[in-house]
Amino acid sequence: IIISSGYRTLAHNKEVGGAENSLHINGMAADISVPGMTPKQLHDYLKNWNGGLGLYKYHVHVDIGSKRRWVDL
Numbered sequence: 001i002i003i004s005s006g007y008r009t010l011a012h013n014k015e016v017g018g019a020e021n022s023l024h025i026n027g028m029a030a031d032i033s034v035p036g037m038t039p040k041q042l043h044d045y046l047k048n049w050n051g052g053l054g055l056y057k058y059h060v061h062v063d064i065g066s067k068r069r070w071v072d073l
Contacts, residue, residue: 001032003032006031009025024063029063043055043060052069055071
């Protein structure tokens with residue numbers, strides 16, 4: 001698993017366009033990828049994840065917040 005973003009400072013979160021209340025700010029989120037899997041394949045594999053799960057063009061976002069799903073391609 002490759003973690004492309006984990007904990008973010010408030011300033012960095014703002015720089016990368018993260019949500020104002022992003023769980024990255026509290027170290028409760030990660031943007032991940034897995035070599036040999038497309039983000040869609042990884043997202044589908046994690047479909048039963050109990051926290052937040054977002055599909056992006058180059059990675060999947062996972063967090064330990066409430067269960068919710070989104071796609072932002």
